[in-house]
Amino acid sequence: xxxxxxxxxxxxxxxxxxxxxxxxxxxxxxxxxxxxxxxxxxxxxxxxxxxxxxxxxxxxxxxxxxxxxxxxxxxxxxxxxxxxxxxxxxxxxxxxxxxxxxxxxxxxxxxxx
Amino acid sequence: xxxxxxxxxxxxxxxxxxxxxxxxxxxxxxxxxxxxxxxxxxxxxxxxxxxxxxxxxxxxxxxxxxxxxxxxxxxxxxxxxxxxxxxxxxxxxxxxxxxxxxxxxxxxxxx
Numbered sequence: 001x002x003x004x005x006x007x008x009x010x011x012x013x014x015x016x017x018x019x020x021x022x023x024x025x026x027x028x029x030x031x032x033x034x035x036x037x038x039x040x041x042x043x044x045x046x047x048x049x050x051x052x053x054x055x056x057x058x059x060x061x062x063x064x065x066x067x068x069x070x071x072x073x074x075x076x077x078x079x080x081x082x083x084x085x086x087x088x089x090x091x092x093x094x095x096x097x098x099x100x101x102x103x104x105x106x107x108x109x110x111x112x113x
Numbered sequence: 114x115x116x117x118x119x120x121x122x123x124x125x126x127x128x129x130x131x132x133x134x135x136x137x138x139x140x141x142x143x144x145x146x147x148x149x150x151x152x153x154x155x156x157x158x159x160x161x162x163x164x165x166x167x168x169x170x171x172x173x174x175x176x177x178x179x180x181x182x183x184x185x186x187x188x189x190x191x192x193x194x195x196x197x198x199x200x201x202x203x204x205x206x207x208x209x210x211x212x213x214x215x216x217x218x219x220x221x222x223x224x
Contacts, residue, residue, distance in 0.1 A: 002155075032211060043117070043203050043215025044156070089156065099144060099168050099210045103156040 003027045004092050006104035013111050019077040021107050023090030026071065030092040030102075035064060035075050038087045038106070047088070048075070080111045116140050119204045119216035126194055127224055134189045134219045136204030144168070144210060145187035147179060148203040150218075156203070162187055191221075199223045 005024045013019045023033075031052040036044035050057040050064045050073065057064050063076045077084055090104040119136040126132055138145060146169075147159040161169040165181045176192045191198060204216040 034211060036213075042217050043205070044213075045215070046212045049211060093211060099146075099161045099163070100158055101211075101213065105154045106156075 002105075003030075004090055004102050004104040006088075006090055006107045008107050009105070010108040010110070013080045013109065015082055015111055015113050016079045019075075019080045019084065019109055019111065021075040021077075021088050021090075021109065023073045023075075023104055024071060025073075025092050027092070027094070027102075028071070029094045031095050032093040033064070033066060033073050034091045034093070034101070035062075036089040036091060036103075038089060044089055077109075080109075082111050082113065085109055085111050117204055117206055117214050117216040119202075119219055121219060122217065123220050123222075125222045125224065128194055128196060130194050131190070131192045132194060132221070133191070134202055134204075134221075136187050136189070136216060138185055138204075138206040138214070140206055140208075140214060141185075142206035142208045142214070143184060144207050145181065145184070146205040146207070146213065147187065147189050148205060148215075150201040150203065152200070159202075160187075160189075194221075194223045196223050 034049040035047040037047045038044040048062045066073045087106040089106045091101045117138045144163045146161045150156045159173050160179045162181045164184045178190045181187045201218045203218050205213040207213045
């Protein structure tokens with residue numbers, strides 16, 4: 001049973017435009033959400049996170065939005081750059097089980113010139 | 114200076130063999146993990162250790178045995194390898210359980 005879903009396996013965006021990556025979750029007990037970025041032949045690296053008490057968190061070009069009622073979060077990258085081309089994983093945590101990150105299957109973002 | 118390093122990067126072996134993957138972190142983190150990414154790209158936790166103590170053991174066959182000689186090392190030993198064990202295995206470490214630092218992965222191919 002997949003509790004964190006990324007329904008778009010891939011996304012292609014022109015350089016300079018906004019990239020929007022989406023993530024849905026089913027477990028209402030999740031209270032902390034993270035995005036990881038993965039380049040080929042490397043491990044995922046932490047990008048940005050958001051607590052369930054917030055609906056937005058911003059870090060430079062990256063903003064994560066959380067809609068708890070819809071059990072949906074999104075990652076906005078603006079402006080998109082070719083170096084952003086990677087696989088982006090959404091992940092979720094429950095406060096009482098902080099050692100167990102649940103990952104989505106990832107969305108491959110390609111930013112073209 | 115690599116933060117989380119795992120070896121080997123590639124591992125090709127026959128069914129029935131026993132193999133080990135080693136992992137070391139120099140970040141001073143208390144918690145280390147093994148994750149498995151299968152052919153469908155699901156990245157799932159297998160084990161976590163906190164200061165050498167097993168914390169999480171997901172429904173992983175007991176052919177998989179993690180060993181943590183100290184908090185900077187978490188090795189994964191796999192007995193009697195099966196075709197379905199083919200995957201990419203990632204080691205990771207964390208201090209807060211949220212921001213994980215991953216190694217570059219070990220691609221295991223069982224023939």
